[in-house]
Amino acid sequence: MTRHEELAKLGSHKSARALDIFLLLSLVGFFTVIPHVSRMLYMGDWDFWVDWKDKLWWPIVGPSGALLVTVVGHYLAWQFLRLPLGATFAALFGLLGAWISRVFSFYGLEFYPLNFVWPATTIPMAMALDLILFWSRSFLVTSLTGGFLWGFLFYPINWLMLMPFLQPVTLFGKTFTIADLMGYYFIRPQTPEYLRRIDEGTLQAFLGQRIWISVLMAGIACTLMYWVGIGIAKLLAVLPMRKVLRQT
Amino acid sequence: MSFTDTSISTQVDEVTGQDASTETEIPAMRFAVWGASLGLLSLVLIRVWQGEWWFPVGLDATTPEFATYWLGLLYVEWIVLIITAVVGFWSYRKPCTVCMSTREKQGSIDPEHENTHIAKLWATVSVAALFGFGVSYFAEQDASWHQIVVRDTAFTPSHIPLFFYAFPMLLIMTGVSSWYAYNRLHHVYVGENGKGIPISYLLFPAGGWFLFANVAFNELGHSSWITEELFVQPFHFPFAWATYFFFSGFALLFKTVPRFYDNLLAFAESKSVTSGV
Numbered sequence: 088m089t090r091h092e093e094l095a096k097l098g099s100h101k102s103a104r105a106l107d108i109f110l111l112l113s114l115v116g117f118f119t120v121i122p123h124v125s126r127m128l129y130m131g132d133w134d135f136w137v138d139w140k141d142k143l144w145w146p147i148v149g150p151s152g153a154l155l156v157t158v159v160g161h162y163l164a165w166q167f168l169r170l171p172l173g174a175t176f177a178a179l180f181g182l183l184g185a186w187i188s189r190v191f192s193f194y195g196l197e198f199y200p201l202n203f204v205w206p207a208t209t210i211p212m213a214m215a216l217d218l219i220l221f222w223s224r225s226f227l228v229t230s231l232t233g234g235f236l237w238g239f240l241f242y243p244i245n246w247l248m249l250m251p252f253l254q255p256v257t258l259f260g261k262t263f264t265i266a267d268l269m270g271y272y273f274i275r276p277q278t279p280e281y282l283r284r285i286d287e288g289t290l291q292a293f294l295g296q297r298i299w300i301s302v303l304m305a306g307i308a309c310t311l312m313y314w315v316g317i318g319i320a321k322l323l324a325v326l327p328m329r330k331v332l333r334q335t
Numbered sequence: 336m337s338f339t340d341t342s343i344s345t346q347v348d349e350v351t352g353q354d355a356s357t358e359t360e361i362p363a364m365r366f367a368v369w370g371a372s373l374g375l376l377s378l379v380l381i382r383v384w385q386g387e388w389w390f391p392v393g394l395d396a397t398t399p400e401f402a403t404y405w406l407g408l409l410y411v412e413w414i415v416l417i418i419t420a421v422v423g424f425w426s427y428r429k430p431c432t433v434c435m436s437t438r439e440k441q442g443s444i445d446p447e448h449e450n451t452h453i454a455k456l457w458a459t460v461s462v463a464a465l466f467g468f469g470v471s472y473f474a475e476q477d478a479s480w481h482q483i484v485v486r487d488t489a490f491t492p493s494h495i496p497l498f499f500y501a502f503p504m505l506l507i508m509t510g511v512s513s514w515y516a517y518n519r520l521h522h523v524y525v526g527e528n529g530k531g532i533p534i535s536y537l538l539f540p541a542g543g544w545f546l547f548a549n550v551a552f553n554e555l556g557h558s559s560w561i562t563e564e565l566f567v568q569p570f571h572f573p574f575a576w577a578t579y580f581f582f583s584g585f586a587l588l589f590k591t592v593p594r595f596y597d598n599l600l601a602f603a604e605s606k607s608v609t610s611g612v
Contacts, residue, residue, distance in 0.1 A: 097600060098596075100599070102450065105363065106592070108367075109367060109457035109458050109461045112367070112465070113461045113463075115468075116464020117467050119468050120470050120471040121578045121579065123471040123475070125575045125578065127475045127478060127566065128571050128572055128574055129567065131565075132565060132567055135478065135566070148567075156578075163582075167589050185475070187472060188472055188475035188476060188479075192475060196385065196479065197482070276482060319579055319582065320585075323579055323580060324583060324584075325585075326534075327538055327586035328535065328586040328589055328590055330534035330535075331529075331532065331534065332537065
């Protein structure tokens with residue numbers, strides 16, 4: 088029996104199964120808290136509210152913030168386990184954490200309707216990121232293509248969910264999107280501040296082209312953010328494996 | 336070389352705790368089941384409490400009802416935290432006696448016994464991860480709360496479970512994990528007679544510590560600058576940076592899991608040699 092076969096047989100033993108359960112629970116817990124906390128603090132209000140899902144900042148801030156820690160799982164799973172699943176795993180559990188919060192807090196405690204507080208998804212881009220790494224076996228190629236696609240596809244993919252809330256509605260002689268109208272009915276402390284901010288800026292002048300400028304910028308930002316994520320992985324997960332603080 | 340199912344079943348019993356005759360501490364599986372069950376129960380009970388008293392007595396911190404229901408919850412949480420910290424750190428304050436005796440006799444730890452410690456380490460990490468899940472939930476809940484109520488105290492109904500229970504509990508459990516690893520699996524990083532503290536043992540609880548420490552900065556920020564309530568405020572970012580320290584758990588993972596399989600293989604080989612297979 089080869090060593091590989093021996094290890095494979097050992098992996099099916101109950102002791103290894105018990106360890107698998109502990110590892111799985113640990114990974115699920117920490118891959119919920121890390122991506123979800125990053126998501127809520129970087130994407131934050133853009134992810135919480137449907138009326139914040141604009142064409143200027145949300146397509147840039149959303150994917151950039153979400154990619155940062157997703158890449159850590161992506162890098163470690165591939166580098167040490169040769170599993171092209173790390174980004175998908177992180178994106179899946181980050182989103183799960185967000186959904187649990189929206190259902191049991193935003194809806195369950197404060198009674199905001201769920202279609203006002205749904206979180207954006209990053210799972211399709213995470214799958215693309217993992218697949219590109221699997222095919223290319225190169226972090227450089229993946230950063231240039233997968234990283235770019237992560238930012239570029241964020242808005243189009245989430246537009247499927249956002250589209251119904253962008254329909255126009257007229258009330259008291261004013262025309263709003265449905266998302267804005269919902270925002271006026273569900274007053275939050277930051278709403279007027281944000282509306283003032285988003286109505287400024289020369290990107291408004293680009294009209295229909297504005298979203299393409301934003302998603303292009305998002306793609307570039309995510310290409311760079313990919314390497315920041317790999318840097319975090321190397322600094323906090325890889326480097327400590329070899330380092331020991333000497334006692335005097 | 337091959338190994339029999341009998342050899343494995345002995346190993347299984349050691350790890351899962353069914354045969355704890357040589358083990359003086361709580362077995363890994365029992366620790367994980369009890370720890371995760373009690374931890375989950377505490378989080379669910381807090382959420383049920385919030386559902387009952389969130390709006391009725393949670394809006395005004397100056398009322399006596401607020402002190403009864405919410406500060407009462409806070410004091411109960413503190414008692415639970417103190418008990419958990421004392422029991423956790425006290426239980427694993429000394430190196431394992433079995434390890435010490437086998438090291439004296441053989442010069443190294445029995446691989447089969449070392450695996451029980453690796454399994455136990457990951458049982459403690461999995462309980463810590465449960466409180467990570469609690470941090471994830473209560474942190475975003477805090478965002479939702481501050482959208483409807485402008486804060487009048489640092490002890491809001493959303494802060495009490497988050498800042499004063501989930502954060503410190505995550506710090507305690509990651510600290511207990513590292514404390515356990517330092518006292519039982521020190522040699523995995525530094526060798527049998529090596530000295531020093533593995534950096535990953537420090538970084539892992541550092542995430543919990545930075546989360547808790549940033550509460551002070553956060554409250555200072557909110558009391559100094561009127562920022563009610565933009566959740567993407569830059570002074571919230573250190574909470575996200577603190578969670579990055581938990582990636583050092585991978586440094587534990589990639590050191591201990593290969594060691595676990597090496598031990599399993601060594602144990603299986605020794606069994607096959609002694610049984611003449």
